[in-house]
Amino acid sequence: MEQIFEGVYTEKGKLYTLNIAPGSRVYGEHLISVGGKEYRSWNPYKSKMAAAILRGLREMPIRKGSRILYLGAANGTTASHISDIATDGIIYAVEISPRAMSDLVQVCKIRKNIIPILADASKPESYEIIVGEVDVIYQDISQRDQVGIFIKNMERFGGEGILMVKARSIDVSMPPKKIFDKVKREIKNKFEIKESIYLSPYSKDHMAIFVKPTL
Numbered sequence: 001m002e003q004i005f006e007g008v009y010t011e012k013g014k015l016y017t018l019n020i021a022p023g024s025r026v027y028g029e030h031l032i033s034v035g036g037k038e039y040r041s042w043n044p045y046k047s048k049m050a051a052a053i054l055r056g057l058r059e060m061p062i063r064k065g066s067r068i069l070y071l072g073a074a075n076g077t078t079a080s081h082i083s084d085i086a087t088d089g090i091i092y093a094v095e096i097s098p099r100a101m102s103d104l105v106q107v108c109k110i111r112k113n114i115i116p117i118l119a120d121a122s123k124p125e126s127y128e129i130i131v132g133e134v135d136v137i138y139q140d141i142s143q144r145d146q147v148g149i150f151i152k153n154m155e156r157f158g159g160e161g162i163l164m165v166k167a168r169s170i171d172v173s174m175p176p177k178k179i180f181d182k183v184k185r186e187i188k189n190k191f192e193i194k195e196s197i198y199l200s201p202y203s204k205d206h207m208a209i210f211v212k213p214t215l
């Protein structure tokens with residue numbers, strides 16, 4: 001196992017995180033033991049963060065001690081890998097769907113660094129009393145107003161940002177490249193773009209945008 005970022009490992013072209021809950025799986029991922037430690041395979045077809053890493057991410061904003069606000073946590077697939085990485089940090093996992101939330105709550109029972117929050121990410125005032133300031137906002141919400149939701153949360157909670165853009169949720173009739181350019185222009189008005197990465201072939205018509213606050 002070679003460590004490529006804090007808490008992120010690779011072997012034979014595949015990604016892994018060190019399982020903080022040995023023996024437990026979240027989405028049917030492979031568990032492998034190396035040198036007495038258990039690693040969970042991180043599937044880039046099921047997690048856009050894994051896809052961004054495999055597509056050449058240069059700098060990883062999520063670290064061992066990071067406080068993270070995760071918007072659109074669903075049933076915890078990516079959040080669980082982030083919880084393997086941010087072992088000394090905390091993940092506030094916001095999800096609007098009660099069905100997905102009930103799965104996420106099961107994950108949080110085993111992974112104590114994830115705090116589940118049933119809320120609408122377009123209303124950050126509804127969870128600001130729980131969250132406070134964070135180091136990183138990670139957003140993966142397939143909604144038309146995904147950029148507006150991201151900006152609103154970045155302005156309220158600060159930190160660096162990771163936005164997973166799904167072009168087809170913004171406009172099905174426009175070519176994805178045009179949508180990505182438009183999104184980047186909107187983001188650039190407010191923040192500095194550090195990296196932008198196309199996620200194909202893992203996630204078609206998706207782009208990961210990594211931003212930091214402008215000084």
Ligand SMILES: C[S@@+](CC[C@H](N)C(=O)[O-])C[C@H]1O[C@@H](n2cnc3c(N)ncnc32)[C@H](O)[C@@H]1O
Binds near residue numbers: 095121122143
């Ligand atoms: C593409 S899925 C997220 C997958 C997840 N990030 C992962 O990698 O494991 C998008 C999620 O966003 C949630 N969602 C959509 N609109 C939302 C909103 N306004 N606030 C919070 N969650 C929302 C959906 O219910 C869905 O679970």
